[in-house]
Amino acid sequence: MTNWIALFSGGKDSSWALYRALEEGLPVSRLVTVHPAADSYMYHVPATELARLAAESVGIELLEVDSGVDTVDVADSGRQGDEELEPLERALSELDREIGVDGLIAGAVESEYQTSRIAAMAERLGAETFTPLWERDPVSLAEAMLEAGFEIRIVQVAAAGLDESWLGRSLDRAALSELVELNKRYGVHVLGEGGEFETLVTDGPHMDRPIEIEYETEWGEGRGSLTITDARLG
Template identity: 75%
Template sequence: MTETADGAWVSLFSGGKDSSWALYRALEDGRPVERLLTVHPAGDSYMYHVPATELARLAAESVDIPLLEVEPADFGAGDVTDAGAQGDRELEPLAAALDELDTELDSGVAGIVAGAVESEFQTSRIERLADRLDAELYAPLWQRDPVDLAEAMLEAGFEIRIVSVSAAGLDESWLGRQFDADALAELRELNDEYGVHVLGEGGEFETLVTDGPHMDRPIELEYTTEWDGTRGSIRIENARLG
């Protein structure tokens, strides 16, 4: 078990594969994660995973860790022409939620878990939040090889669904598809042909973890698909724990 800072840990959590893997690794590493924290964007976002974040509460129930949700916020993406200024604006509700938890938790927030892989844009801002709280940042995916990460998730038993796509080479057939070894092989080919990131780090696709070794029960979904010819997402009709 890794020695960690005294106090509670908070895991930034969307229900997608990257934040779920970061949470799983933190728990395996013995970090005392006492809260999950989800920000629900009302529209496009530079900082946050967007689709199906409402299912984070089911995932949190399955993991059995209390969830703090920041209700839908319209960041006005596109209103600010400077991406850095937009990112800073989007950080405000996350900072407020962490301040709330720092006051609520007995020993304050000792550490923050984040699922960033390659985005310096996101990671630098989360590091600033951690520094402001004098908290440790744990980012186990940071600058790891994306194929190695994907294979580790699958080997650990993660069941992952693709819930949105928006990149050349990804058509409607990918919506709702399981992210498995076959999908990974195809994504590696699409990376060669179109530059599609195999983990969707550039926003090419988004995911939901429906089961994993850290979850007591799987998430079962009923959904339809929405496709506009170049991008699409699943629309959840019903979701429950199995």
């Protein structure tokens, strides 16, 4: 049996990659979520604990991995990225021994930093890669997500033009239009690829039940995030 493994945070990009893999008929055996301990060059950071609910809703077993990296090394981002990858690769190597890892699914859009490391890791594992978002037009990708029925919530912002009102906001067509304008004015990436914002997919066609959340907002020095106080499947 062929086993595909989806690198999964619960955010829109990894959720879209998973959705497209399922649409393509790839046999996805596991979702793997990495929980970073601090700001990360490699991984989506906020609300990764909700990946458990998303996995339950999708109906695919979840493997959770701690990154083991507590601080960000600004002076040597390359070394940090390699260090952050090590626990994930160990977990995937163990999974390969248990069930076999034939392919990796990733939601990278434009980050060569992330994609090159994932590709190299896949090669070491002898696995293929499926990256359906890679170098696609961000506006077209966002429109495709909305057309498919993804419900996307913004859980963190850190960019000019994104104020506290964006926290908890749905990334719908109105928000997408505003992001296009902010891209023209400030260079904000429409999909938040540069860390401008992070998201949580609360519902989609690949999910049996929506994720319902309650939260508080934290804001300061031009950036903010949601603190999830309660979460459950509807």
